[in-house]
Amino acid sequence: MFSKPLGRNARATRAGHGRLRFAAWRHLARAASAASAFGLVSSAALAARPMNTDDARVVDSKACQIETWTKRTPSGTEHWALPACNFTGNLEMTLGGVRGKNDGIWNTATVLQGKVLFKSLETGAWAWGLVFGNAHRSKAHASAELSSERYAYIPASFSFRDKRFILHTNIGWLREKAGHKDRMSWGIGSETQLTKSTWLVAETFGQNRGKPFYQIGLRHWLIPEHVQIDATYGDRIDGVTGERWFSVGLRLLSVPFLP
Secondary structure, eight states: OOOOOOOSSSSGGGSSOOBBTTTTTTTOOOOOOOTTTTTTOOOOOOTTTOOSSSSSSSOOOEEEEEEEEEEEEEEEEEEEEEEEEEEEEEESEEEEEEEEEETTEEEEEEEEEEEEEEOOOOOTTTEEEEEEEEEEEOOOSTTTTOEEEEEEEEEEEOOOOOOEEEEEEEEEEEETTTTTTTEEEEEEEEEOOOSEEEEEEEEEEEESSSOOOOEEEEEEEEETTTTEEEEEEETTTOOOOSSOOEEEEEEOOOOOOOO
């Protein structure tokens, strides 16, 4: 199951902007939070580590970030890398992917995503934007069919308690190339500041069919605004399908350097 995945907050209060996911993948699904085993976009999209529910924030203007993480499921392990840059000040582009082994089969997937904001997140206020992208899974072997999914969704974020608690909501659409199926995706997540450098994240996400997923974890800034680590646990609600996962991640953010 793919999850992250995939934006970034300019300030430490972002504590890791809130991974198509691949909820775009089960997430690629993240994310997020595109979270079937090496399925593609699942519920929201590429959100900030470690969330599948995305936030209405982007990487700082002219800066870049890279999010990497390992996700362990009962059927195998996934290794993710998602670099992203903000070239214009209000357009965050992500190009990355995942390689993993599920049920003994190696798979590779890539994702290309864009994100723009129509209203920035201020203290005590709210923000919203638009995310669009494509997730593509390579052949597992010569006879396998290629899979891809197009998706788009609207992230909205709401700030409370001087940004010590932030609520995120996603509503969107994804289309599976195989079968020509359209689905609605959704996500609800939160970031709660526990200490100056540590945040609790929690979310639930899914589609308009099937039981939703949940995830809970911690983010911690080793170097505020530049180096972040995280760990999460998640599963499908009711937890009877063996789709639980555990993930650990590292997020690196640069200072502005692009021309």
